[in-house]
Amino acid sequence: MATLEIKDLHAGVVTDEGSKEILKGVNLTIRSGETHAIMGPNGSGKSTLSYAIAGHPKYEVTSGEVLLDGENVLDMGVDERARAGLFLAMQYPVEVPGVSMSNFLRSAATAVRGEAPKLRHWVKEVKDEMAKLDISAEFAERSVNEGFSGGEKKRHEILQLALLRPKFAILDETDSGLDVDALRVVSEGVNEYTANNDVGVMLITHYTRILKHIHPDYVHVFAGGRIVESGGKELADDLEENGYVAYIEKADAAAV
């Protein structure tokens, strides 16, 4: 049983003109076994939240804490956070030319597990996980994300989730850019992982359609850089019906 606690998190993006605050006091606690959907309009700061937790260099945390079982991950380097059990499936996975997917996956698994996986087992493990996600074997020898379609990139993010076995997974708009079949395959990948592991999930999304495949225990509406409403599945239904307008107004009113 593990806990991820986000406490009064303020963060901004670092530009040449200085830092611009985007997150304005985020509070959220996620326990293993729970799936929290974070839903919000464009520009509400959802992706900033994911990057700030993962430690992206362009974002600066100005105050607050992110505690993983009581330890502040904000004091850790990016790689340490991953080794501590955090995983971020990115909205825009990065291309790394000349580094093969197989080399990358093995390096990452070695780092996260603390020792190199036994080669024979590893090859089988990767092959099995790739098959589940409908990823063809040739991808192992291709450069990381290079020339992958949007859907292929997302499948590989979930492949990494399955192989790196984090305690907490943040899925940042994993559903964006996916067609119906790809959305189903990717969602099944996530569901299989959560069913077989004691993991907490923060599912960041703009649309409700992924929630038909991945069922959240909690739904939070994110607007103006903070959570403005929390509830269960019914909140997503309300958003599906009425959109974000009411919540944006609520966030604006709070900001005044």
Place this chain on the structure above:
Amino acid sequence: MTVTEENTANTASAAEAVVPATSRGERFSSYDVEAFEVPGGREENWRFTPMKRLRGLHDGSAAATGEVKVDAEAAPEVRVETVGRDDARLGEAGTPSDRVAAQAYSAFTGATLVTVPKETKASKPTVVRITGPGEGRTAFGHVQVRAERFAEAAIVLDHVGSGTYADNVEFVIGDGAQLTVVSVQDWADDAVHVSEQHLRLGRDATLKHIVVTLGGDLVRVSPTATFAGPGGDVDMLGLYFADTGQHQEHRLFVDHEAPHCKSNVLYKGALQGDGAHAVWIGDVLIRAAAEGTETFELNRNLVLTEGARADSVPNLEIETGEIEGAGHASATGRFDDEQLFYLQSRGIAEEQARRLVVRGFFHEILMRIDIPEVRERLENAIEAELQAIGA
């Protein structure tokens, strides 16, 4: 026919495609040093070179005060000999096109001549190791590699040691011959090396010319490829790693004067440390007679730290529309923080992530070096360079 052009945003210096005021094909060349004016540094072909660091190679003040040591470890099928200046074969692949090359041609005393006999396939690579004259000394040299018709061989020219050295290197590639050449500049920190390399391809000849520059204070290598007949195919690959204070300059010229020839240029360099400077010039000229030409050139630079500078200038002149394709691309980028973040976010420590990215950057060139010993040595050299900055 397709003509493509790509210039990616450049953070170190603007990469510009320039059609020079005068055609590259009209540049003066001569075996006689006195036929050249002493360059002042503002001339087109000297404007990037720090002239003071040439130690007088360009103005006649550098007299020969030493000699290079040449050791050859040849394949049994390959002949290596030392010949005098008067040997009729010398100069066959090309004429010096700048004053330093002409100075070297005027001043060398003996030449190393490597011959791969006709219709012979060498059973292993031939390594010619050239050791500099020593710190504070100057030497001039000349090397000619002859691949006779339908010969097949791989030759490694390995430059090591200290001192100041100017030379001409000729590759005379006979009809249908296939030659792979690796010229490694792995000099000590004090070395200055200015080299003009003349690549002369016969009909249907294939040449893979690989330049690797790692060491030296100033290294300037100018390979020029010319075609004696149709059907020639030249691959020009380069890999360089410039450290603090190092000036590494590669000036390429591919002169397509014969029809149905191919050229493919790929140079990649990494730079790190204050005052590290890399210059890449890629001139390609497709003359009116060179119908059916196919050419592409590409230069990429990876700037690893502040204070390093890369200049990259591709030039493409086309005098006939009847070509298969021609294009060039050039880009210089800083070390990509996004790539580093992505790898680290998967648990990979920063140091290892940096190595993965730099190794990945050079991967496509290393994969095309099909001499395992050389490839392994270069992989190790890149590792050592990365360790030097604690990356």
